[in-house]
Amino acid sequence: MPDFSQLREYITAQAELGGEDVFLDEPWSLASSAKVSHAKSSSVKMIPERPVELKPAAPIAWNLPSPVSTATENEAAFETVEGLSSFYEALQKDTLYAKSKKTFCAGEGKDTPSVMLVFYAPKPTEMDAGGLWNTEVGTMLSNLFENLNVKKEDCFVTYFYKMPMVRAVSPLVVPRLRRMFVKEVSLVHPQTVIFFGELLLKQALEMQGSLLDMGGIPSQFANVRATALIDPYEMIKDKPLKLITWKTHIPRSGFFI
Numbered sequence: 001m002p003d004f005s006q007l008r009e010y011i012t013a014q015a016e017l018g019g020e021d022v023f024l025d026e027p028w029s030l031a032s033s034a035k036v037s038h039a040k041s042s043s044v045k046m047i048p049e050r051p052v053e054l055k056p057a058a059p060i061a062w063n064l065p066s067p068v069s070t071a072t073e074n075e076a077a078f079e080t081v082e083g084l085s086s087f088y089e090a091l092q093k094d095t096l097y098a099k100s101k102k103t104f105c106a107g108e109g110k111d112t113p114s115v116m117l118v119f120y121a122p123k124p125t126e127m128d129a130g131g132l133w134n135t136e137v138g139t140m141l142s143n144l145f146e147n148l149n150v151k152k153e154d155c156f157v158t159y160f161y162k163m164p165m166v167r168a169v170s171p172l173v174v175p176r177l178r179r180m181f182v183k184e185v186s187l188v189h190p191q192t193v194i195f196f197g198e199l200l201l202k203q204a205l206e207m208q209g210s211l212l213d214m215g216g217i218p219s220q221f222a223n224v225r226a227t228a229l230i231d232p233y234e235m236i237k238d239k240p241l242k243l244i245t246w247k248t249h250i251p252r253s254g255f256f257i
Contacts (some may be wrong), residue, residue: 066097076094076179078180078183088104096173102164104165108157109157114192114225115190116155116158116193117158118195118196119166121161122163123233134250140235149256181222192225192226192255196230197230198210198230205228207228215230215249216245216246216248216249216250227253230244
């Protein structure tokens, strides 16, 4: 009996192309790929495209948060107070200080002082003596500023971090400390702000470089004129640093002419 298996496969292949006719070669043979492709393309009926009608999309209602409410949520309690005493009370309740067992040291001095003296953190010697002015460093600073026609009664003494500490705070905390200090300056209203020490040069004034090179350069903090001087605790141990402060850094600021 003749073997028609190949013929059957050939006819089946042409039927799958979707055409109405079956073509047999004489003698019959399997169509090449080119012929199959041609047969397929010639047998496909083109359907004319219909224009697509586009309808305008329905307006979407967006429920966006109010900018005012967002600002209120991000605002800390210490930034909403109106008085200095209320400010220090709010700081003691802030998460930065609330859980600490160390003594909180608020700023001390007159309102609207000539100079606001800013130290990094209070030292136990100052706390034991009842304040900065009762220490050897306080006496030195008192004499220094009196020579600049600024009495200690015209100064306001405060701290960037308001509890005793062994080392500088984490860089993650610095932005919050700066926010706190911006508010404090706005409540104290000093004419001039003096930051003591290289850490405050970098963290408060955000100035890079050595304090020996950058000391006394006039700047601003919270729209108040400001500068950085060498830490008086270092001055009292090293007389040349005191001379640099007096002869170079203070004149460079131009604040006490």
